[in-house]
């Protein structure tokens with residue numbers, strides 16, 4: 001058992017919120033990075049979906065902006081143990097983006113600009129649970145937080161909410177992504193504390 | 200001796216040790232040296248660091264790396280921590296500790312950013328801010344062993360009061376040349392405007408490439424990238440430049 | 451592909467991004483044209499910071515071993531990789547091409563080490579290591 005460092009608090013503050021097991025509340029918005037921050041020009045930006053039958057559907061930035069957006073206030077839970085409550089986002093629901101996509105796939109592998117990937121069940125992206133988010137707290141989403149646009153799936157640990165999102169690859173098979181191939185859980189439910197494989 | 204002790208740990212993975220704070224020294228308004236007593240300390244090489252693990256009452260825990268400032272002379276171990284504003288750990292270490300407090304540490308670690316007394320080539324040390332710490336261990340090791348290898352130190356700080364170990368660096372030490380650079384504010388009558396390190400500054404201290412000197416650069420990441428590029432542009436072979444990056448400066 | 455460098459020390463200011471092998475859009479121009487703004491991007495340490503975490507797994511010092519990047523072929527000490535993290539894990543990238551050379555994740559009861567970006571690691575077994 002580790003020894004306690006007298007008087008050491010860390011950045012955490014006592015929380016009035018209901019926290020998932022093992023989490024602490026933070027008020028700032030920590031930036032975690034696994035590589036340099038990509039800068040993606042909105043003119044070149046595309047968001048695409050490809051099905052198991054290799055059918056593609058793509059949206060340009062202006063096409064995305066033309067779609068009805070939703071404003072949502074959600075709680076974020078990062079696997080590095082911080083949680084941030086009541087964060088305001090704007091984005092396009094994946095229900096809308098996936099509405100006309102013909103697929104039997106059960107899983108999605110999310111790809112990002114910069115090469116990041118993460119996997120999750122397709123059903124976790126539907127039914128009002130996930131967005132392509134492009135505004136945070138009333139402003140355009142900053143590059144360090146995933147701008148121009150990131151995936152937002154707040155009911156799973158935040159590494160599933162891929163920053164700089166670029167495409168969804170739908171498949172019958174669950175193919176592990178960047179962190180999932182290095183020990184992290186394939187599903188990642190913060191309330192069941194599914195941090196690592198086997199949790 | 201340090202070297203024998205270090206190889207003594209071959210075959211044994213490192214474990215966390217408990218150190219006791221036995222003294223503190225104020226180095227600058229923002230930096231403090233922590234003197235630690237570490238039972239069973241195996242000795243270290245100049246340039247190595249330790250990982251510190253802090254644990255709060257409720258079990259929350261976090262780790263940071265700190266370079267060893269003291270020469271490898273057995274008994275006690277010194278670290279120098281510079282307070283980073285808004286930092287999670289450094290303000291605690293640089294202002295809240297009391298003598299007798301316990302700290303968990305793992306080390307010594309890092310076998311690459313080290314100076315070994317048997318190296319006979321001239322040495323250039325380039326420090327930005329708290330990057331002086333592991334380089335100071337090299338200067339102290341050289342002096343302690345009475346080695347005559349020529350050393351040059353180029354030390355860049357924001358203002359004169361940000362210089363650590365200033366008395367020690369200004370005391371006579373044959374074969375050691377020290378140059379200070381100021382990026383925000385210079386001492387009175389100083390012949391240079393405050394500015395970040397330039398090619399001219401670097402050219403004044405770099406050893407001629409033919410001497411096959413080794414250069415050690417340490418400090419905030421952006422400083423190290425910039426200083427290493429300057430040395431490469433001045434013709435230093437890249438494989439004779441050793442760097443250690445402390446991370447972003449935060450401003 | 452960037453010019454192969456002979457040593458990790460040479461800092462390259464523009465990584466070229468290598469798409470994921472299974473990436474269905476790998477041919478799209480926007481995918482390979484991602485820019486990285488080095489002037490503001492200093493949020494990394496280097497391979498020296500891996501020494502402690504790797505000492506939990508290895509009895510020899512891994513950061514002074516020479517590694518070769520599978521992306522661009524450059525060889526250099528592990529200490530000179532760019533290291534991002536620490537959470538969710540430590541990601542060490544080639545400073546020349548940006549390829550992920552090594553990753554370490556520390557879980558509660560396990561650690562994961564991924565070396566897929568390394569052709570090989572060469573350890574000097576001199577008497578004094």
Ligand SMILES: Cc1cc2nc3c(=O)[nH]c(=O)nc-3n(C[C@H](O)[C@H](O)[C@H](O)COP(=O)(O)OP(=O)(O)OC[C@H]3O[C@@H](n4cnc5c(N)ncnc54)[C@H](O)[C@@H]3O)c2cc1C
Nearest residue numbers: 263264265266280281285286287288289329332445449499
């Ligand atoms: C091998 C090694 C040796 C080291 N040796 C020493 C030493 O001898 N002495 C020493 O004082 N330090 C040393 N450091 C640095 C030290 O480990 C800590 O990083 C430092 O003390 C800050 O920790 P902190 O918890 O106070 O700050 P943290 O809470 O970790 O935050 C760091 C600060 O950086 C800034 N920051 C963080 N992220 C970003 C970002 N994305 N963009 C811009 N700014 C950002 C913020 O201002 C923040 O306050 C060393 C680091 C390494 C890797």
Ligand SMILES: [Zn+2]
Nearest residue numbers: 519522544547
């Ligand atoms: Zn490479």
